[in-house]
Structures are given as C-alpha cells and as structure tokens.
Amino acid sequence: MNFKDLRRLLALMSENDLDEIEVEEGGRRVRLRKKGARAAAEAQEAPPPFSPSPSAASAPPRKGVSREDANTITSPMVGTFYRSSSPDAEPFIEVGSLVGSETVVCIIEAMKVMNEIKAEVEGRIAEILVSNGEAVEYGQPLFVVERTGG
Amino acid sequence: MFSRILVANRGEIALRVIRACRELGIETVAVYSDVDSRAVYLRYADETVCIGPGSSGKSYLDVPRIISAAEIADVEAIHPGYGFLSENPHFAEICGSCKIKFIGPSPEAMQLLGNKSRARELARKVGVPVTPGSDGMISTEQELLAVAHKIGYPVMIKAAAGGGGRGMRVAHNDISLVNGFHAARTEAEAAFKDGSVYLEKYLEKPRHIEFQILADMHGNIVHLGERECSLQRRYQKLVEETPSPYLSKAQRKEMGEASKKIARAANYTNAGTVEFLVDKHGKYFFTEVNARIQVEHPVTETVTGIDIVKEQIRIAAGEKLGYGQRDVEFNGASIECRINAEDPDSNFKPSPGRIQMYMPPGGPGVRFDSHIYSGYDIPPNYDSLLGKLIVRGRDRNEAILVMRRALDEIVIEGVKTTIPLHKKIFSHSNFISGDIDTGFIESYLLST
Numbered sequence: 001m002n003f004k005d006l007r008r009l010l011a012l013m014s015e016n017d018l019d020e021i022e023v024e025e026g027g028r029r030v031r032l033r034k035k036g037a038r039a040a041a042e043a044q045e046a047p048p049p050f051s052p053s054p055s056a057a058s059a060p061p062r063k064g065v066s067r068e069d070a071n072t073i074t075s076p077m078v079g080t081f082y083r084s085s086s087p088d089a090e091p092f093i094e095v096g097s098l099v100g101s102e103t104v105v106c107i108i109e110a111m112k113v114m115n116e117i118k119a120e121v122e123g124r125i126a127e128i129l130v131s132n133g134e135a136v137e138y139g140q141p142l143f144v145v146e147r148t149g150g
Numbered sequence: 151m152f153s154r155i156l157v158a159n160r161g162e163i164a165l166r167v168i169r170a171c172r173e174l175g176i177e178t179v180a181v182y183s184d185v186d187s188r189a190v191y192l193r194y195a196d197e198t199v200c201i202g203p204g205s206s207g208k209s210y211l212d213v214p215r216i217i218s219a220a221e222i223a224d225v226e227a228i229h230p231g232y233g234f235l236s237e238n239p240h241f242a243e244i245c246g247s248c249k250i251k252f253i254g255p256s257p258e259a260m261q262l263l264g265n266k267s268r269a270r271e272l273a274r275k276v277g278v279p280v281t282p283g284s285d286g287m288i289s290t291e292q293e294l295l296a297v298a299h300k301i302g303y304p305v306m307i308k309a310a311a312g313g314g315g316r317g318m319r320v321a322h323n324d325i326s327l328v329n330g331f332h333a334a335r336t337e338a339e340a341a342f343k344d345g346s347v348y349l350e351k352y353l354e355k356p357r358h359i360e361f362q363i364l365a366d367m368h369g370n371i372v373h374l375g376e377r378e379c380s381l382q383r384r385y386q387k388l389v390e391e392t393p394s395p396y397l398s399k400a401q402r403k404e405m406g407e408a409s410k411k412i413a414r415a416a417n418y419t420n421a422g423t424v425e426f427l428v429d430k431h432g433k434y435f436f437t438e439v440n441a442r443i444q445v446e447h448p449v450t451e452t453v454t455g456i457d458i459v460k461e462q463i464r465i466a467a468g469e470k471l472g473y474g475q476r477d478v479e480f481n482g483a484s485i486e487c488r489i490n491a492e493d494p495d496s497n498f499k500p501s502p503g504r505i506q507m508y509m510p511p512g513g514p515g516v517r518f519d520s521h522i523y524s525g526y527d528i529p530p531n532y533d534s535l536l537g538k539l540i541v542r543g544r545d546r547n548e549a550i551l552v553m554r555r556a557l558d559e560i561v562i563e564g565v566k567t568t569i570p571l572h573k574k575i576f577s578h579s580n581f582i583s584g585d586i587d588t589g590f591i592e593s594y595l596l597s598t
Contacts, residue, residue, distance in 0.1 A: 002198070078201050078218040110218035111248075135222035137200040138215070139184055 006030070011131070071121040073143040075136045079110035083132045091132075097125045098148065105143060108136060123147045151467045152176050152226040152251070157195070158216050159231030162537055163445075165191040165521045167229045170459035179223040181216060183209035185529040190521050197223055204531045210234045213241050220250050227251035227466060229459075233533070236442040237264055237313075253466040255441050259418045263439040267310040267348040269416075273436040276415045278408045281427065281435040283350035294331050295324060297349050303327075304352040307334045311342035313438055315385025320352050350437075355589035356427035358382065359394050359434070361409035362450045364461050365419045366471045373406040374450050374458075375480055377423075380586045381575065383498065388568070388591060389575060390446035391485040392453055395546055395584030396428070405434055406475075412439065421447075421462050445488065448519060448540040452484035483549045484542050487557070487575075489520075490534040493566035502530040506564030511556035515542040515549075518560070528565060536567060546584065550576055 009032055013021055022031040075081070083091035083106060093105050099119040107114045127144040130136055154177040157167045164180060168191050171178045180195035185204035192198045199219040202209035209215065211234055220228055228250055230236035236254065239261040245252040254260070263269045267287055270280045282301040287310060288294050298305050298321070307330050309317030319334050321327035331347065339345035362374040378394035379387045397405070409424035416439070423440040447458045456478070465471070492498040508524045520537025522528075528536070539556055543549030554576050557569060575581050578594060 004197075078199060078215050078222065080222060111214050111221070113214075137219070138202045138209075139200050 006032075008129075070126060071123060071145045071147070072141045073105060073117075073119060073121065073145060075108060075138060075140045075142055076117065077108055077110055077115065078137050079108040079115070079135070081130045081132070081134050081136045081142065082107040082109060082114075083128075085114070093125050093143075095125050095128060099123060099125060099145060117142075119143075119145065121145050151469075152463065154179065154196075154223070154225045154227075155253070155463070156181065156216075156220045156223060156225040156228045157231070158210070158228050159234055159236075160186055160189065160210060160532065162519050162521045162535060163231040163443075164189070165194070166519060167231060167459055168194050170457060170463065174460060174463060176463070179219070179225050181210075181219050183531075185531055188527065190523050190526070199223055204529060206234070206531065213238075213244060216241075217244060217248055217250075221248065225250060227253055227463075229253040229462070230442070232442050232445060237440075239264065251466050253462050254420050255418050255422065259416050260441045262416050263418070263441050264313070265310050266308060266313055266438050267346070269439055270348070270436070272415055273412050276411045278412055278436050279434060281350045281353065281437065284348045287346040287348055288331070291328055291331065294327065294349065298324070298327055301349070301351045304354075306350045306352040307331055307347050308350055309334060309338035309342060309344070310346040310348055311338060311344035313440070315382070317341060318385065353427050353429050353435070355587040356429050357394070357396055357587050358425065359397065359405070359428050360423045360425040360440075361406055362447070362458070363409050363413050363418070363422050363424060364458070364465070364471060365413055365422070366465045367419050367468060368470050370471045370474070371410045371413055371418075372471060372473070372475050372478055373409050374454050374456060374478060376402060376405065377446055377449055378586075379446065380588050381581075381590055382588055383591045383595075387446065387488065389485065389487055389572070390449055391483065391546070391549070392449045393480065393483060395586070401432065401434070408436070412436065420465050421458055445535070445538065446486050448517060448538060449484040449486045452517070452540060452542045453480050453482055454478060455481070482542055482544050483546045484540060485546075485549045485553055486538050486540045487553065487572045488538055488568070489536045489560075489562070489572070490568045491528050491536050491565045492534050492568055494568050494571040496566075498568075500530070500534045501566035502528045502534075503565045504528075505562060507561055508563075509559070509561035511539065511559035513555070513559075515552045516556045517541070518556075522562070536562065550582060
C-alpha cells in the first residue's frame with residue numbers, strides 16, 4: 001500500500017460518496033474514515049511472512065458492477081493518461097460509452113509521443129479509474145468495461 | 151545534490167543504489183517489470199513504477215519506458231547500475247536531452263571506450279602496453295591472416311562492440327581462424343548490432359587484474375587500487391580479491407598510473423574500471439575499460455573505506471572528489487564470492503525457483519550484498535546472481551578463513567547454488583597460496 005494507492009482510495013471514496021473504506025491485501029490493512037471534512041488513515045501491518053505488493057490492482061470495492069461481468073483495461077505502458085486527443089477535444093469515451101476492440105479509449109503520452117490506446121475488449125464503460133493528466137504505470141487499471149448483451 | 155534518483159536496474163545492484171541514496175537523503179524511484187513485483191528493495195524506494203512485462207527488452211532495456219518513468223516520477227538523475235543500459239551511449243544521450251543526469255561517464259567517453267578496438271588504440275597512443283594485435287578492425291580474410299601470422303598463434307578474435315567476456319573466440323591455426331572470423335562477425339552483428347572484430351594475441355592462462363578509477367568533473371582522477379579476478383568460468387568472474395596476491399608495489403604503482411592515463415585521455419568521468427592481463431613474466435597488457443560500476447566493487451570499498459556508489463552520485467551532482475591519490479589508503483584484504491543460482495554439478499545450468507529457506511552469514515568482516523529472502527521466487531528472465539559474499543581480513547590468509555566460515559554459515563535452500571564450488575575453491579591449496587590464473591577453474595574443475 002503506497003501513497004499512490006491511498007490517493008486512489010480517497011478518490012474512490014469521494015466519487016462514490018463513501019464515509020468509510022477498509023481494504024485488506026496481502027497481510028496489510030488500511031481503513032479510511034471521514035470525520036466531518038477530514039479523513040483519518042490508519043495503516044496496520046500484519047507480521048511476517050513478508051510479501052511486498054506495490055500495485056493495488058484489485059482491492060477497492062466497486063458500486064454496481066460485479067467482477068464476473070467486467071473486464072479491466074490496463075495500461076500497456078508507462079506515461080501520462082489523457083481522456084482526449086487534445087486539451088480542447090471531447091474525451092474519447094465517458095461512463096456508459098459502448099466500446100469495441102478497436103475503439104480508442106484514451107491517450108498515454110510517453111516521451112512526447114501520444115499513443116492511442118485501444119479497448120481490445122467489447123462492452124460498456126462502467127468506470128474510469130484514473131483522472132486526466134495522471135501518471136500511470138505498466139499494468140495499472142484504467143477502465144472497467146462491463147460486458148453487454150447476453 | 152540530487153533530491154530524487156531513478157534506479158534503472160534490478161536485483162542486488164538496485165538494492166545497493168537505493169541503500170546509498172537513503173544514506174545521502176536522496177529520494178529513490180525504483181522501476182520494475184511485472185515479474186519483479188515482489189522484489190524486496192521496492193519497499194525501500196520512495197516510489198515504484200511498473201514499466202513492463204518480464205522480458206528485459208520490454209522493461210529494463212527499453213529506453214522509452216525508463217525515460218517515461220523518469221519523467222512521470224519527476225527525477226533529477228538516473229543510476230543505471232551495471233549491465234542493461236549502463237554502457238549504452240544512446241541512452242546516456244537521451245537522458246541528457248531530457249535534462250536528466252545520467253550517473254556515469256559522458257556519452258562521448260562511453261562511445262569511445264565502448265568500442266574495444268578504439269580503446270586499444272587510445273591506450274597505445276598514451277604509451278600503455280596493449281596485447282599485440284590488429285591496428286583497428288579487420289575487414290578481409292587477407293588482413294586477418296596477415297595479422298595472425300605477424301603476432302603468432304594462438305590468437306583471439308574479439309568483437310569490437312563486445313566486452314564483459316562476450317564475443318570472443320580463440321583460433322590456433324589458419325582454418326579455425328577463418329571459420330572463427332566469419333562466425334564471430336555473424337554473432338557480433340546479432341548480439342551487439344555491430345559485426346566489427348579485431349585480433350589480439352591470446353595469452354595462455356594470464357592473470358586478470360583490473361584497476362578501479364574515480365574521476366570527477368573537475369579534472370581530478372584517482373585509482374582505488376586493483377582487483378584480481380582470475381577465477382573465471384567462460385570469462386564470467388566467480389571470485390574477486392584485493393590486493394592481488396601477485397602484484398608488487400612497483401607494478402601496482404605503474405599500472406595504477408597507466409589506468410589514470412587512459413581515463414584522462416578518454417575524458418572519463420565517474421566510476422570506471424581499467425582491465426589488464428598479466429602474463430607469466432609479469433608483463434601487463436591493457437585490454438578494455440568498463441565504463442560503469444562493476445559487480446565486484448565491494449572488495450575495493452572494503453579495503454579503502456570509500457563508498458563507490460555514493461562517490462558516483464556525488465561526482466554526477468558536480469561535486470569535487472575532495473581527495474587525491476596520496477589520501478587513498480588501503481587496509482587489509484578483501485575477497486568476494488559471487489553466489490549464483492546455478493548447479494555446478496550440472497554444467498552450471500541455471501536453477502530458478504523458490505528460495506525455501508535463507509539464512510544470511512554474519513559476524514565480523516562479513517558483508518552479503520543480496521536481494522534474496524526466504525520465500526523469494528527467482529524469476530527465470532534475468533541473470534542468476536543471488537548475492538555477493540564479501541569478507542575482510544587483516545591479510546589474505548585471514549580473509550580466506552573468514553570466507554570459509556561465512557560459506558559454512560550461509561544457507562540458501564530450494565535452489566542449486568555455487569556455494570559448494572566456492573567451498574572447494576577456498577580449501578584448494580593453489581588458491582590458498584595465491585597461485586592462480588584464468589585457467590584455474592577449468593583445470594581445477596576438470597581434475598575433480
């Protein structure tokens with residue numbers, strides 16, 4: 001659990017209007033609780049065996065979409081995430097957008113090169129997990145896509 | 151001084167660099183491939199960035215991924231460690247253009263010394279002896295045979311872009327020479343993207359003795375003494391020690407000065423190692439410069455008390471060395487064993503897998519530089535180095551006793567390691583008497 005993960009949890013709390021969130025992963029547990037305008041964070045570390053796991057790819061609870069019906073689009077590279085092709089343009093997709101495997105969902109900029117990232121799955125965007133201009137690493141979850149049709 | 155450094159490497163050297171940074175109060179950013187997600191040093195870094203899948207080409211060797219990570223993590227400098235991008239002038243150049251300081255020599259110095267044939271020319275120019283060989287690259291069979299006949303068999307065909315023991319072939323006659331020449335060019339083209347080769351006289355069972363140098367960006371250069379690395383298998387070092395049991399005080403002084411001369415001529419800055427071969431008559435010959443920190447740097451740190459990684463960082467930050475050759479002191483003797491996850495009884499086949507139980511050695515005079523822990527899964531994608539066991543004694547004999555004790559104490563279970571081989575080396579009478587050369591391991595292995 002690192003600072004980046006904590007930030008992500010806080011974002012999730014405010015996006016979903018949660019008062020408290022508790023996450024356990026690999027022997028470590030974090031609870032975030034809102035008190036008025038402030039949130040208190042306690043980190044408890046379980047004793048050994050030691051298992052460092054830097055990316056919290058699976059931890060936070062989600063509203064609405066059950067895991068069996070969802071695919072996660074993860075970042076294929078390291079860089080900066082953008083929702084649209086330029087600051088003035090409309091975002092490629094929004095929550096609720098339908099995507100196909102060739103649909104461009106975002107840009108990841110690396111070394112001044114704007115890389116268009118394709119969905120590579122079909123379905124409807126259920127959640128956008130990162131914000132515009134945020135730094136992303138390889139394997140970081142970007143979008144949750146719920147499968148459509150039956 | 152830098153406030154934030156990215157460590158562009160993995161394993162024990164990533165841990166080593168992070169340790170130095172922590173002591174200097176510098177924030178660290180560790181990059182890792184997804185198969186390295188459970189590396190122990192990730193918990194000591196201030197920030198971690200996953201840069202790609204296990205394949206080195208898509209992670210630790212991938213310049214755009216490393217630079218991208220450096221940019222998003224907002225670092226001021228990159229330490230490349232050894233291997234991977236540490237001797238890649240293109241990478242060093244890109245760091246410069248992205249206003250990120252590359253902790254190592256300039257791209258120009260790296261380029262010059264990276265071409266082993268040009269490095270020889272440079273040494274020759276400043277009057278340092280080089281192994282008899284070709285004047286530059288060989289392009290035709292005619293030239294090849296002419297040089298070989300002039301210097302006499304056996305000869306060594308070497309890739310100009312090689313180094314670190316790679317891209318070398320011995321030839322004992324015209325036929326093996328010509329065949330070897332074509333094969334070497336093809337291999338070099340594939341491995342180093344540069345098929346140029348040159349020729350050197352092949353010295354029979356020489357001793358490998360190298361000198362550590364440090365050069366700041368203000369014109370000051372010192373050498374930190376030599377390391378004897380004669381115990382090798384297929385040109386990969388197994389045991390390194392300082393001081394060399396062979397060199398006299400006069401030889402040490404002369405070779406030390408020669409190393410600095412070469413570094414100066416190449417406008418070299420930061421840490422580097424100048425390698426020599428010494429023949430049976432005590433004649434020394436320059437072979438190559440390694441323009442990076444080396445695996446075996448700890449033995450030099452042990453006898454000089456100088457932290458080479460910290461010096462690299464200080465130098466890159468523009469600081470002066472602050473000391474001269476006369477200030478460098480040498481105390482005691484130090485020996486290092488490279489412990490690899492390989493099976494010495496099965497032709498050193500790599501032995502990846504889970505370390506079921508690990509107990510580090512300890513006590514006075516013992517240092518173990520390693521990233522392993524009980525329960526660690528050794529990924530099969532990278533080299534097999536588990537750790538470096540370094541000991542110190544007041545003299546070589548005491549160092550040997552300490553190493554024997556440490557080799558008995560250390561426990562690594564679950565994978566095969568080269569610990570049993572090291573135990574044999576440290577009870578071998580020739581090793582104990584210092585009667586070693588680069589043929590030691592092969593002749594010793596063959597005889598048991």
